Amino acid sequence: MTSVYQGREQTAAKHFILRKYLQTLAFKTLHGGWNTLAYIDGFSGPWQSRTEDHSDSSFMIAIEVLKDAQAKVRAAGKNPRVKCLFVEENAASFAQLHPAVTAHHDPENGFFVETFNGKFEDALGQIHRTMASAFALTFIDPTGWTGYDFDKVRTVFEHAPGEVLLNFMFDFVNRFTASSDPKTLASFDGILGADWKQRLDDSSLPREVTLMALFTQQFWKAGKFAHVLSTPIEKISDRTHFHIVYGTRSPEGLAAYREVEHAALKDHDMRRAFAREVIRENKTGQTDLFGAGGAASLSEMSMEAQFASIKVQAKDWLREQLPSCPKPFSEIWPPMLDNFMVRKTDAKDICVELAKAGEIKETWRMNGSKRRKPDDGDKIERA
Numbered sequence: 001m002t003s004v005y006q007g008r009e010q011t012a013a014k015h016f017i018l019r020k021y022l023q024t025l026a027f028k029t030l031h032g033g034w035n036t037l038a039y040i041d042g043f044s045g046p047w048q049s050r051t052e053d054h055s056d057s058s059f060m061i062a063i064e065v066l067k068d069a070q071a072k073v074r075a076a077g078k079n080p081r082v083k084c085l086f087v088e089e090n091a092a093s094f095a096q097l098h099p100a101v102t103a104h105h106d107p108e109n110g111f112f113v114e115t116f117n118g119k120f121e122d123a124l125g126q127i128h129r130t131m132a133s134a135f136a137l138t139f140i141d142p143t144g145w146t147g148y149d150f151d152k153v154r155t156v157f158e159h160a161p162g163e164v165l166l167n168f169m170f171d172f173v174n175r176f177t178a179s180s181d182p183k184t185l186a187s188f189d190g191i192l193g194a195d196w197k198q199r200l201d202d203s204s205l206p207r208e209v210t211l212m213a214l215f216t217q218q219f220w221k222a223g224k225f226a227h228v229l230s231t232p233i234e235k236i237s238d239r240t241h242f243h244i245v246y247g248t249r250s251p252e253g254l255a256a257y258r259e260v261e262h263a264a265l266k267d268h269d270m271r272r273a274f275a276r277e278v279i280r281e282n283k284t285g286q287t288d289l290f291g292a293g294g295a296a297s298l299s300e301m302s303m304e305a306q307f308a309s310i311k312v313q314a315k316d317w318l319r320e321q322l323p324s325c326p327k328p329f330s331e332i333w334p335p336m337l338d339n340f341m342v343r344k345t346d347a348k349d350i351c352v353e354l355a356k357a358g359e360i361k362e363t364w365r366m367n368g369s370k371r372r373k374p375d376d377g378d379k380i381e382r383a
Helices: 009-031 058-075 091-102 124-131 150-157 170-176 182-186 196-202 207-223 251-284 291-324 333-339 344-356
Strands: 036-041 081-088 111-117 135-140 162-168 227-234 240-248
Touching: 009 036, 009 058, 009 135, 009 162, 009 227, 009 240, 009 251, 036 058, 036 124, 058 081, 058 091, 058 111, 081 091, 081 124, 091 111, 111 124, 124 135, 124 150, 150 162, 150 207, 162 207, 170 207, 170 240, 196 207, 207 227, 207 240, 227 251, 227 333, 240 251, 251 291, 251 333, 251 344, 291 333, 291 344, 333 344
Parallel strands: 036 081, 036 135, 081 111, 135 162
Antiparallel strands: 162 240, 227 240
């Protein structure tokens, strides 16, 4: 495991998602017809960076990924432009951020880097100029829960074509929404809705479920997204530290994010298992026969068991949809991915399993086709 993330396993998971999703998005957009990609980082930092070149910070990860994607698309004969804007309010952090990122400003080669020293909510004018005529990904990674009041940043979220990745600091929010201080409670209105306290108190659901429902509802409304997903990232102690919340209007984005999420959670679970084993060994002075690698392997099996359980739930969901079929597969998999932590390939596998059980027709093999799994145009209908 990379030592730079030791004790920061949650940060490793966040950076994994950012890196892998930004790679996917950059290639899809710049190869797929969009000449300009804009990347907005709303709370850039750096915070707790352990490398001299800030390679373990979100802003340098983004620059590395975007420069690599631009170079590869250029090699394919295209001339893409990338525009980055990094926003940071803290003066000391900005003093580190500004020289680190502006060193990569290269207008002659279509790579633009700008910075803003101030609040994210005050940078809207510059944000809109950066986003103009571009596909935009906005990354919001605050240290708390303030500074991105949805009513104030709504126009950033609404930018189309565009998507948003947001780190919702659940652990902090969960703790401070239990406060008795009126000012503290009022500070959540901008992200949970004006009536959040009553809705939270009246809910019979677990507190985390209710808080995430309140937040994602306001997030969805702010961006008018078609799809909103939430990925819980846990501490070593198995308590949720934060949720990565993703908003998109694109089914392709939905499918791509679920792929990245699947890989990220497997990686994060192994990192946590490794960290727990190191802590145990340091505490007891005894090395396990199979070592940290064995613990990570057991963790991977456990994660696969969780994914398998979720697939069973998704299969039962599809069974409930069958009375309203036939429908093309393109109308089946997006709501399945919305409701369950499964990938598009899992949705295809579920259809194959139901066909083998005689519950739906194997329409993708009709008319002499040798395809083993359904495509978007294939009808899903009861046998």
